[in-house]
Amino acid sequence: MTTQQGELVEQGDEVTLFVARRVEPGYETAFELWAKNILAAASAHEGNLGTGLLRPAGPDTPWHLMLHFRDGDAFRSWQDSPARAACFARADGHHHEVHRHEILGMEGWFATTPGAAQRRPPVRWKMAVASTVAIAPLTVAAAVLLTPHLAGLPVAVRPLVTAPLISGLMTYAALPAVTRLLRRWLFPADS
Template identity: 75%
Template sequence: MTTTEGLNGIGAGAGGGRAAAGEEVTLFVARRVDPGFEEAFEGWARGILAAAADHPGNLGTGLLRPAGSEDPWHLLLHFRDAAAFADWQASPARAACFARADGHHVEVARRELHGMEGWFATTSVGARRKPPARWKMMVASTVAIAPLTVTANLVLTPHLSGLPVVARTLLMAPVISALMTYLALPAVTRLLRRWLFPS
C-alpha cells in the first residue's frame, strides 16, 4: 500500500454502518512509519491535521504517538456530520497533504465511528481498546445526563418560565450539552472505566 492510499475513501470502516443524518463522524487511522522517519512523519501528520482542523465542519483532531517502537501512530479526525467528513475527503487541501507524503508510512488500520461511539473511542484508542458496546454507552450517557437535566430543571427553569418553550429549550440545550461534554461524561467515563473497558 502506498502512502497516498491512507485516509482515502468515504465508506464505513471497521466501525460499521453509515452515519445517520446529522450524526457526528470520528475517523481513526493507524499508520506504520519506517524506522528513522518518525520526525518527518510527525511533521506531515501535524500538517494534515492542521488542514483538517481548518476545514468547515471539523470538531477536532488528534495525534497519538506509538506505545512501542513497532506500534503504529494514530490520527484522529472528528467531523460534525457525514457531509462535512465527505467534503474533507474530497478537498484540495487534503489532496495537497498527500501529494507531499514521502512514502515512508502506510495505513495499517482504520475505524469510522458515528455519534457517541466516537467520543468513547477517544478514551479507548490510546490504550488499544475497542469502544464499549452501544448499550454500555447508552447507560453511561444516561448516568451523565440525568443529573444535569434534573439540576437544569430545578435551577434554570424557574428563571426561564416566562419564555416560550422553544426559546427556553434553545437556552438550556447548549448549557446541558457543554456540561455533558466537558464535565459529566468525562467524570462518568472515569468512574465506570473498568465496566466500560474490561480487561
Template identity: 55%
Template sequence: MTAVSPEHASVPTDRGEVTLLIARRVEPGHEAAFERWAKGILESAASFPGHLGYGLFRSSGGDAPWFLVHRFRDAEACRAWQESPERAAWFADCDGHYHTEIARRQLTGMETWFAKPGSTRPAPPRWKMTISATLAIYPISVAGSLLLLPHLTALPLLLSSAVVACVFNVLMTYVTMPAVSRLLRDWLTP
C-alpha cells in the same frame, strides 16, 4: 515505502458526529518527518467547515502504530474533507516520510462509547449496543424518578425537562456507560 492515500472508505450516512480514527505505521528513523506531515494534514483538516477537533497519538514504540483522530459535525463534513483537493495534496507531497495506513475506523453515535482506546476493532452490533445502553439508562431513570423529579415539580415543563436531560446525559456519559461497557466488554466484543 512511501505513504499511500487510502481509497475513500464509505462514510456513514447518519446525521450525527463522525470520529475518524486512522492508524499509520512509520518506519524507524522517519518519525520526525511523519510527525511534521501528520500535524500539517491535521491542521489543514481543522480549517474545514464542520471539523470539530483532532488528535495525534504517537507510537508507544516498536511496531506500534501512530493514531490520527478527526472529529466532524456529520458525515457530509467528513466526506468533504476526505474528497478535498487539500487532503489529496498532503498525500501527493509525502515522499520520504515512509508511513503506511494499516487501519481506519469511522465511529458514529454510540459506537464511541464502545471503542477501546488504541484499538481499531469494529464496534459491537447495534443490538448489543442497544441492550447495553438500556442497562445504563435504566438505573438513571429509576433514580431520577425517585430522587430528582419530585424536586422539579414547581418548575415549568421545559425547564424541568432540560434539567433532567442534562443530569441524565452527564450520568450516562461519565458513570453508567463506561461502567456497563467495562462490565460487558467480553460479551460486546468477544
C-alpha cells in the same frame, strides 16, 4: 453517506476518524511534520471539531491520528477535499495506514455488547446518564490510585497517561457492564 465500514451515517451524526499509521524507522521526524500538516489542513476544514496526534507507545507501534467532524457531510467533504489530496500527494511513502476506524456520534459507545449492537441506539440523554455512571468510578479511581504516582510528571503529560487507560476501561469494561445493567432502561422496546 456510508463509511468505509459500511455504516450508514445520518445527517446529524458526528463522525470521529481514528487512523493508525506505521512509520519506517528513521522517518519519524518527516512523518510527524506530514501528520501535523494534514491535521492542520483538517482543522481548517469546514465542520472539523478537532484533531489529535498520538506518538507511538514504543518501537514498532503505530502513530495515531484522530479527526472529529460535526456530521457526515463535513466528514465526506474532508475525505474528498483538494487539501487532503494535496497532503497525501506530499507523503514520502515511508509510512502506511495499518488501521482505520470511524465512530458515529455516541452510538458507537453503546454497541459494545452483541445485543446492543443490534438495537436502535438509546435516546441521547439516556446515553449521557449511562456514560456518567460508567466513567465516574473510573475517574475517581484514577484520581485516587494514579494521580499520586504521576505527581512528578508535567501537568500536561498526566492526562496522556490517564486518558488512554480510562478510555480503554470505559470502552471494554465499564460501558459494556453499565449497558447490560441498564439494558431495560436504555432499550425499553426490548422488555
